[in-house]
Amino acid sequence: MSVKTAVIGLGIMGRRMAEHMALHPGFTPVALWDPDPAACRAALAIAPGAFVTKTPEEAIAVADLVYLACPPVPRKAYALAAADAGKSLFLEKPLGVDVAESKALVAHLEKRGVPAAVNFTQAAGTALSGVNEAALAGTMGDIVGADIVVTYAAWPREWQKAADWLRFKGEGGPTREVISHFLFFSERILGELSIVWARPSYPSDARLCETQMLARLETHSGRPVSIMVSVGGAQPDLQELTIKGSRSSRRISEFYIDQASDGGPFVEIAERPKDPRATSLKAQLDDLLLCMAGKPNRLATLSEALRVQILVEQMLSGQS
Structure with missing residues (x-):
């Protein structure tokens, strides 16, 4: 049923x-x-x-x-x-x-x-699963860190504007809405992170959310995660997470484009889904059924989501 x-x-x-x-x-x-x-x-x-x-x-x-x-x-x-x-x-x-x-x-x-889970949309996706398998198998060599780069011409993006709260400091902003996904992904691969420093920039209107974020996070062993968020200027949206290995690195763009590099240009290694959103949501829902049945699943746990929230809120407050 x-x-x-x-x-x-x-x-x-x-x-x-x-x-x-x-x-x-x-x-x-x-x-x-x-x-x-x-x-x-x-x-x-x-x-x-x-x-x-x-x-x-x-x-x-x-x-x-x-x-x-x-x-x-x-x-x-x-x-x-x-x-x-x-x-x-x-x-x-x-x-x-x-x-x-x-x-x-x-x-x-x-x-x-x-039963409870949080909807980080990459959790059950093929990109995260593939990178995780490669990291565990050792085919990437030693995982040495990650880079997160997100740039937008405007925030909120055009399709988000109906959700007006996204533009305000109180609940919105690209760090909460987008960087949180990549922090979740990074912790799944590298382990728990802590903030070394974070520098958000805000517009003159004190009600509005951040337009820039630069940050460095590290694992317990010192592996770095570098973050850059930038809003403004005539440009297409860019959302990239690169997991860097000593033998090969993997770059996930737009949440589903999976590319690899052994030192040369990044090359796509998986066929793009015909409907990325439908594919992602179905995978999440498939695993949600497993979660509700008490079976192993790939969805974000409450504790994982809380860890990500703590990192995000620390970044938004600024850490030097």
């Missing part, structure tokens, strides 16, 4: 997940909620078998799984309510923006023992 799912938060991510859950044989979106009536109407168009509830609590009550795609600040209350009702949880990242609040959330969810 498919998993009855409630989707709370019907912006771009909530609607995408609702659409792909409706297409997946393992899930059935049954309940939707968002404070914006227009977002609810848009979600119903892609998940017509579901219904819009009057409150998030009503949506939680009729589901076996609750997917939380709302902004970070209200997410904790909904997650606690779902866990207390014995529901499984799939949370969008970042886990939160207040570290103390997120630590309390993780402790409560672990005490309740409900």
Whole structure:
């Protein structure tokens, strides 16, 4: 039987997940909620078998799984309510923006023992799995570090503008929304990271999120992860993570383009999926079923997501 799912938060991510859950044989979106009536109407168009509830609590009550795609600040209350009702949880990242609040959330969810995972979209993808296998097999040689480079002409990007909160310092910004993915990926390959230094730059309007980020992180053994984020100027979007090995290195661009180098130019080594987003979401949902069944899976755990959040918030506050 498919998993009855409630989707709370019907912006771009909530609607995408609702659409792909409706297409997946393992899930059935049954309940939707968002404070914006227009977002609810848009979600119903892609998940017509579901219904819009009057409150998030009503949506939680009729589901076996609750997917939380709302902004970070209200997410904790909904997650606690779902866990207390014995529901499984799939949370969008970042886990939160207040570290103390997120630590309390993780402790409560672990005490309740409900299946729970966080949607770092690369977790079940072929790119991360392939790099991880190569690193473990030793074919890359010694893993010596990683470079993360992200540049945008504008933030939020055009397709994100409906989520206005993304442009504000309180909950948004490219470090939380994008760099968090690559920090998760890096820790999966290199191990736990700590910040050596981080220098964010903010616009003159104190309400707005960072437009630049330079940072150096290191593993316990001193292997470096270098980060550069830059917003502004006429340019295409660039999102790259390079895992550097002594024999060969792997570069993941745009979350799914897998390239390798043995010292020469990077060359693509895997066929690009025809629909990268659909492929990625299906893989996440396949592993979500494993998570709910208590079986081994590749999804981000609560503790992994909390570690990433701590790193992100430290970076945003600046470390010298």
